[in-house]
Amino acid sequence: MYVAVKGGERAIDNAHAWLAEERRGDRDVAELSVAQIREQLSLAVNRVMAEGSLYDPDLAALAIKQARGDMIEAIFLIRAYRTTLPRFGYSKPVETADMACDRRISATFKDAPGGQVLGPTFDYTHRLLDFALAAEGEVPEAAEAEAKPGPVPHITEFLNKEGLIQTEDESDEVPGDLTREPLELPADRALRLQSLTRGDEGFVLGMAYSTQRGYARNHAFVGELRIGRVAVEMDIPELGFAIDIGEIELTECETVNQFAGSKTEPPQFTRGYGLVFGQSERKSISMALVDRALRWKELGEDNLGAPAQDEEFVLYHSDNIQATGFLEHIKLPHYVDFQSELELIRKLRREAMEAGETVQQEAAE
Amino acid sequence: MTVEMTRRDWMSALAKAPAARLAALWQALEMAPEFTWLRAPEIGATMVRGRMGGTGAPFNLGEMTVTRCSLQLASGEVGHGYVQGRDKDKARIAALVDAVMQGDAAAQVRAELLIPLQDEMAADSATRAAKAAATKVDFFTMVRGED
Numbered sequence: 001m002y003v004a005v006k007g008g009e010r011a012i013d014n015a016h017a018w019l020a021e022e023r024r025g026d027r028d029v030a031e032l033s034v035a036q037i038r039e040q041l042s043l044a045v046n047r048v049m050a051e052g053s054l055y056d057p058d059l060a061a062l063a064i065k066q067a068r069g070d071m072i073e074a075i076f077l078i079r080a081y082r083t084t085l086p087r088f089g090y091s092k093p094v095e096t097a098d099m100a101c102d103r104r105i106s107a108t109f110k111d112a113p114g115g116q117v118l119g120p121t122f123d124y125t126h127r128l129l130d131f132a133l134a135a136e137g138e139v140p141e142a143a144e145a146e147a148k149p150g151p152v153p154h155i156t157e158f159l160n161k162e163g164l165i166q167t168e169d170e171s172d173e174v175p176g177d178l179t180r181e182p183l184e185l186p187a188d189r190a191l192r193l194q195s196l197t198r199g200d201e202g203f204v205l206g207m208a209y210s211t212q213r214g215y216a217r218n219h220a221f222v223g224e225l226r227i228g229r230v231a232v233e234m235d236i237p238e239l240g241f242a243i244d245i246g247e248i249e250l251t252e253c254e255t256v257n258q259f260a261g262s263k264t265e266p267p268q269f270t271r272g273y274g275l276v277f278g279q280s281e282r283k284s285i286s287m288a289l290v291d292r293a294l295r296w297k298e299l300g301e302d303n304l305g306a307p308a309q310d311e312e313f314v315l316y317h318s319d320n321i322q323a324t325g326f327l328e329h330i331k332l333p334h335y336v337d338f339q340s341e342l343e344l345i346r347k348l349r350r351e352a353m354e355a356g357e358t359v360q361q362e363a364a365e
Numbered sequence: 366m367t368v369e370m371t372r373r374d375w376m377s378a379l380a381k382a383p384a385a386r387l388a389a390l391w392q393a394l395e396m397a398p399e400f401t402w403l404r405a406p407e408i409g410a411t412m413v414r415g416r417m418g419g420t421g422a423p424f425n426l427g428e429m430t431v432t433r434c435s436l437q438l439a440s441g442e443v444g445h446g447y448v449q450g451r452d453k454d455k456a457r458i459a460a461l462v463d464a465v466m467q468g469d470a471a472a473q474v475r476a477e478l479l480i481p482l483q484d485e486m487a488a489d490s491a492t493r494a495a496k497a498a499a500t501k502v503d504f505f506t507m508v509r510g511e512d
Contacts, residue, residue: 094415103500145501146495175414248429
């Protein structure tokens with residue numbers, strides 16, 4: 001029989017001390033600063049902010065350092081921290097049409113007004129390891145060219161003028177908030193988008209990829225992908241007006257999807273939408289594809305039984321903190337649970353053996 | 366440059382300003398007004414919203430850190446600081462600047478702190494925009510094969 005015990009404190013303390021030492025690594029190698037992580041591993045920082053659901057590059061960099069580069073552990077730290085913060089309010093919806101774009105491309109219109117701006121992209125690189133980075137050296141200054149100031153309109157708006165694409169009408173409906181009420185199904189599109197933008201990049205990518213391979217038909221084009229900075233505006237109660245409380249970097253993806261029409265909608269292009277903290281291109285495109293797949297009901301499409309159309313499956317499995325919490329808890333002590341399982345198996349075996357002996361006896365007789 | 370600057374403008378600029386630069390410009394003013402806290406600096410979060418499809422109904426995107434405080438100068442003006450991030454000292458300076466901008470020293474603070482700060486931030490944005498412009502694609506029509 002198992003007797004409950006207390007203990008392990010010394011082992012735990014020593015394990016954590018060793019963890020700190022291992023985190024530091026070889027002391028002959030210079031220690032990483034949080035600022036170095038923030039500046040030089042910025043896409044990792046972006047992912048931690050997006051899935052941690054808290055925009056704060058310094059905190060995300062600290063979390064990455066503390067987690068030894070384990071992204072989900074870092075995201076966990078950020079999620080835990082954000083629960084300690086008082087909520088000052090909700091911002092006005094950010095105006096992505098006013099984004100100061102670093103990058104803005106369209107796969108549907110070559111001559112998109114405003115042009116195709118590549119920005120600091122990995123696209124068109126040869127994916128060959130650059131051994132020059134292994135040596136320290138000066139980085140050449142990026143080229144500059146004259147920029148035309150002014151707004152950069154969304155490319156989908158041009159299709160909108162011809163009535164060829166489903167419209168996204170502005171409203172001031174107050175969206176549900178996953179961080180305030182637990183997710184219940186069916187979830188409306190606002191909750192789905194909130195869930196997807198903080199969902200695990202790998203999971204959302206996998207779901208998006210499944211739609212491309214044929215599990216739910218929605219052939220997507222990237223109508224527009226833009227990365228840049230937008231101001232965040234919030235009403236300040238003590239002032240009685242709104243101010244910018246900051247500026248954040250976002251990646252926005254609008255997909256344009258084939259749609260042959262349904263019982264309720266005429267043939268037209270439909271849209272999927274991705275909006276993610278930081279420069280998070282893969283995640284943003286993935287989000288848009290999964291958003292589109294999950295909209296089958298409101299567009300009057302058939303449920304093809306594809307995983308990406310299954311709201312419950314997607315939304316309940318996209319959160320890597322919930323997933324890792326449940327998954328990893330099975331490695332923690334389950335001695336009492338297991339003891340009862342052990343007792344049960346012994347009992348069943350005993351019964352099976354006794355029954356077997358009876359059968360043998362009967363056969364012998 | 367004497368552009369009109371509203372309270373909304375300066376509070377917005379202060380919220381987005383690089384903390385170290387704001388602190389340096391404030392220090393250079395050599396103002397140390399007496400004040401009392403109405404609300405000591407407090408770190409919190411704002412839920413940022415987006416719109417579906419960029420133009421549609423709102424949804425909650427995720428939170429950002431914000432630090433806020435309120436103070437009153439000995440001369441009576443009340444200043445509020447709402448700044449991005451978790452820097453309490455930045456919030457304090459933002460609130461002091463907001464308060465001082467309501468008094469006699471407004472012109473000096475505008476000229477020596479707010480305008481330089483805004484110009485520097487605009488220059489940074491312009492540099493990024495120029496780098497982006499250099500990556501704009503020019504398409505060439507290749508020789509067509511129809512003939």
